[in-house]
Amino acid sequence: QAVYQFIISNTGNGELTFAMTFEPHHEEERDEEWDQLFGFNATAATEDHRILGVLFAEDRFFVSGGDNGEAVNRVYEFDRAGRLVDQLDQPCRGLWGMHDLAWDGERIYGGCGAWIYSMNLEGGEVDSIRSPLIPPRGLAVDPETGDLWLVNSDDPIYHLDSDGDVLGTAPHQLRPYGLAWRADDPDGCPLYIFSADGESNLAVSKFNPQTGDFRFVVSLELEPDDIAGGCEVTTSWNGSHWVFVGVIQNPAGDRVALFDAGLNRSWISVDPESGVIQPDNRQECDLTISTAELIGGEYAIDLVIAHNAAGGELRLPITMVYQRQWAVVVEDNPAGYQLGKVYPNPSNGAGVITFHLPQPGRVNLVLYNQTGRRVADIAQDHYEAGSHRLTFSADELPSGIYFIRMTTNRMVRTRKFVMLK
Structure with missing residues (x-):
């Protein structure tokens, strides 16, 4: 984490009011929000016609399939280009296997039958807790608290702690198939919902757990007969932007599709965000950059200072090139590895x-x-x-x-x- 200080001075004879926000870099060539960025046909590569959940971690897509019925279903691994590279056995047996997938930075979560399972990226270290919903069709995890969010069709959204104890429920009027967690949602609605609601079979909404309010975001109209599946919201695909990753189910083949979900502001902040400066006074400000959760790459953003002086606005471009550091282990493992x-x-x-x-x-x-x-x-x-x-x-x-x-x-x-x- 690095902190940079700057000063806003009022050299005039009246009060200077200011408010600071972060906006996309005005010279950046970028897609509009909710434009599709990438996609691939998961059924064509796996011959699995029941693709249910998806997440993107460690530069790989993990996609859950449910086409094997009561046999062991698979979690398929695709590289960044959408090429099938591996598959893992799911840790459960059920009619459809694991539905929506979630990721807390260390473990994959998925609901199957009456249980919520978690495992590492290699399919090991399996753990489970009982689910109040059978099955938990939509699933999200808050990486900071470990809390889980579950939903199944018309049932309320359930909020669980990491031990599986119910903390609360929220009724809704949606037909959800996927849940995802975005901690820094600009509207304070971190729980995203991917649903098929009659008028739109690919509807994205979001929920504020503090107020209980739901907010419609967008309808992703792609191809006829498309229906929503599992989903995730991540910055691992492109660190400077949030990306919505969704399963698009279709009789012709289930797909994974990525959409631009807005600017990632989680790595940068300013304090204070607003204020009033009297004549011949100044305000010291701190610009804080945190790279703890970033992937390597170039980050560009504009600090926009709106004020009541001449011009009304000052736009300061900020560019950072970040190279991720690796911890290199050279000693032998005591267990013999x-x-x-x-x-x-x-x-x-x-x-x-x-x-x-x-x-x-x-x-x-x-x-x-x-x-x-x-x-x-x-x-x-x-x-x-x-x-x-x-x-x-x-x-x-x-x-x-x-x-x-x-x-x-x-x-x-x-x-x-x-x-x-």
């Missing part, structure tokens, strides 16, 4: 990585660049106990600093190496 160093280092496009497992298990080896973006998958497979040696190629990647992250159900380890060409 080991990730060796990359050889050669620096590399000119190919390398060798070794690892050791004390017991059989699934291993994911993923390559990231220095901004934290996933750029390649080295291995996603089941390995026997013992030592393993893998050769990987990165000929298409430019020179720079990269990280290989090894993930199992019990540990995460990272190694750093340099690419020189």
